[in-house]
Amino acid sequence: MHLLISIIIPSYNKVNYIKQTLESIRTQSYANWECIIVDDASTDGTKEILTEYSSDKRFRVFIEEVNRGANFCRNKGITLAQGDWVIFMDADDNLHPECLEKRINAINKNPGYDFYVFPLAAFEREVNNIKSVWIPNKKKALERFLAHNLPWQTMQPIWNKKFLLENDLRYDENLHKLQDVDFHIHALLKTDNFFVESAIPADCFFRIDSQRIDKPVWYMERYINAYLVFYNKYSKVLTSATLRKYLNRSLLIIYLYFLKFAADNNSIDFFRDNIKNLLLKEVTNKFLKTIMEFYYQVIKRGVYFPGSITILRGIGFICGFSR
Numbered sequence: 153m154h155l156l157i158s159i160i161i162p163s164y165n166k167v168n169y170i171k172q173t174l175e176s177i178r179t180q181s182y183a184n185w186e187c188i189i190v191d192d193a194s195t196d197g198t199k200e201i202l203t204e205y206s207s208d209k210r211f212r213v214f215i216e217e218v219n220r221g222a223n224f225c226r227n228k229g230i231t232l233a234q235g236d237w238v239i240f241m242d243a244d245d246n247l248h249p250e251c252l253e254k255r256i257n258a259i260n261k262n263p264g265y266d267f268y269v270f271p272l273a274a275f276e277r278e279v280n281n282i283k284s285v286w287i288p289n290k291k292k293a294l295e296r297f298l299a300h301n302l303p304w305q306t307m308q309p310i311w312n313k314k315f316l317l318e319n320d321l322r323y324d325e326n327l328h329k330l331q332d333v334d335f336h337i338h339a340l341l342k343t344d345n346f347f348v349e350s351a352i353p354a355d356c357f358f359r360i361d362s363q364r365i366d367k368p369v370w371y372m373e374r375y376i377n378a379y380l381v382f383y384n385k386y387s388k389v390l391t392s393a394t395l396r397k398y399l400n401r402s403l404l405i406i407y408l409y410f411l412k413f414a415a416d417n418n419s420i421d422f423f424r425d426n427i428k429n430l431l432l433k434e435v436t437n438k439f440l441k442t443i444m445e446f447y448y449q450v451i452k453r454g455v456y457f458p459g460s461i462t463i464l465r466g467i468g469f470i471c472g473f474s475r
Contacts, residue, residue, distance in 0.1 A: 157239060180250075181252070188212045223324060242306070270309075286354075
């Protein structure tokens with residue numbers, strides 16, 4: 153069955169990467185696709201490259217005159233999509249040449265699901281510089297997204313467009329980070345009818361954010377601000393005590409993630425001033441707060457060791473993450 157796949161890409165100032173991304177789509181072994189690129193008012197030459205690709209009618213290019221954010225672009229892409237199935241990509245990511253073919257084969261062999269999820273490889277700078285492989289996991293997927301123990305990333309699912317439209321699934325345009333986490337939580341609150349393929353090699357490649365590598369302090373500040381918007385949003389939305397417990401676990405996981413990040417980048421003072429106090433304000437469990445304060449002092453004195461995050465996370469889980 154030759155189902156049409158819509159690949160939706162928001163682009164903004166990705167002149168160094170967009171051509172490689174689009175070539176990874178153009179050379180797919182499965183030919184029945186359309187690629188919707190919504191450019192968010194780029195100023196670096198990206199638009200000129202997109203114009204070149206628009207001569208292939210499968211590339212549908214839409215140029216915005218005002219920068220409105222990646223989530224606006226993704227939502228516009230959903231509205232414009234003509235396909236039966238939808239994949240979301242970023243403008244610096246890549247697909248394996250057989251990605252679409254393998255996903256359609258999985259859909260045909262295992263019909264009836266709202267979305268399907270596949271393995272991904274994360275890389276730095278070049279596609280062959282693989283840093284990790286992300287194998288999707290179905291177990292407690294909603295709870296894990298809430299706890300920020302993420303079971304998969306944006307590009308890994310392929311979505312039944314009918315499911316997206318019937319449930320009015322859109323990206324939150326108020327979030328500048330964690331957009332995909334928020335999107336997947338919304339989806340999983342609507343359905344548990346999804347298929348996970350974990351037995352095949354990675355079929356897509358995620359580029360680790362260069363800003364995270366080149367401007368770590370700026371990246372940390374932007375991420376933590378987005379996380380607090382995310383946390384406060386779901387603190388108000390969730391009515392289930394069990395789900396709220398998992399959301400509260402994300403406080404510790406984010407704290408640990410950024411504390412290690414600060415230690416690795418010699419930014420412990422930044423952490424103290426801009427992250428520690430913000431996160432600790434949300435923690436009312438006195439035992440957990442004491443542990444987090446103690447761990448901060450340990451890191452500050454340069455006594456960090458890899459297993460310590462696992463130990464602290466375990467202690468936090470034991471104390472329940474209640475508020």
